[in-house]
Amino acid sequence: MLRDAVLVAGKDLRIELRSRVGLNQVGPFAIAVLLLFGLALGPDRAVLAPASAGLFWVAVLLSTLLAVQRSYAIESADAARDGLRLSGLDPAGIFVGKAAAVVAQLLVLEAGLTIGVALLYGAHLSGGLVLFAACLAGSVGLAAVGTLYGVVASGLRTRETLLPLLFLPIVAPVLLAATKAWNEALAGTPGRAGSWLDVLVVFAVLYVAIGTVAFGPLLEDG
């Protein structure tokens, strides 16, 4: 399975690097979301800085939708999805590979957004280890859920509207826990973020496990 996962992740990342959709569309979209929040809440950094963590994770959530939709868009051109099924790759490997490619893109995006909240909202970046751990565990959870529901939505004509409806309610725990963990880190009390990080890790492990089992049947039926 791992071998197949590496193969699929390498393929997806190579396509993304070449098409530059992430760089030219998802990244600017995420920055635009941060700017719009800033406009909505006003220029007062006393208001913006405390909201930094929540706004950061809402931007990440919305960007994940784009990244997942893009991940399946590359499989829909010229029936590549059927090609993927015919390839003989282990479905669990396809799931892990596609999710890993989304995680890699999200981590790059989150690095940019972290700089964004520091510059735009005046967030004081502290507790770097907790910030990174929350990003890593949160991204794995988001990518796992997105990849799982993405394969359901990708086989349907209503995929653009269906995916957010499936995805956003499920990832509410990630938004909550990641925001709390970031709030503790940004407030200078990273030691109090442990339980929230635990929630993120449990969520990620749970959905990776569900995905490796359920992805195959969903890929066939989609």
Add this chain to the structure above:
Amino acid sequence: MPPPAVRLHEAVALAGHFPLLAGASLEVSEGEVVHIRGPNGAGKTSLLKVLAGLLAVHSGEATVLGRDLVADRRAVRREVGMLGHHSFLYEELTVEENLRFAVRAARRGETALGPVLEQFGFGGRLRHMPVGRCSAGQQRRASLAVLVAKDTRLWLLDEPHAGLDQEGRDMLDRLLAGSKAAGRTVMFASHEHERAEVIADRVVYLAGGRVVEAPEAPRPPVTGAATHVA
């Protein structure tokens, strides 16, 4: 006597409630080259998709290369090469990258990649061209190259001559003749009957999702009666 490479018995495949295959029965021996004929909508593409494990068998029996497709239709895929109406290729990847991905996924060796690329006209810089920038004919050749590089026991080809120029068609015919010599089983749907007759060992006719007897050739007009009426 060796088991058949393909065996269908009263196989039914559905799209919703619509029968794509409506009780198809068929046996194909190992190493046989079979031409599938039938009018549009007869079920030729559906038959090939069922044999590739892409379409589920709703009822009946279906065995391909000793694998029971009703029990597990994924099991056969690594042994099957399919050429469909679509290229199954990634437009952003180069021809060589697409080939490498397919070969690695199928757990095949990569030593044959270079010669296969040359064989299909992708020598030099062409092999580094993204598939999306290739012409339709080049994309068809790239799909054929993937098929050859994967070196599977059964080929399922849907209108394989479509989109190829004269040289490409001739090359495909040589490829199919070579497959026959190598003992590979080939099933192909084609409306190019004259070319197909030369290559195929036998013809299977489909109509309404079932394998049928060869339709009778249209009778020539009775000239005497026509003269009498006139």
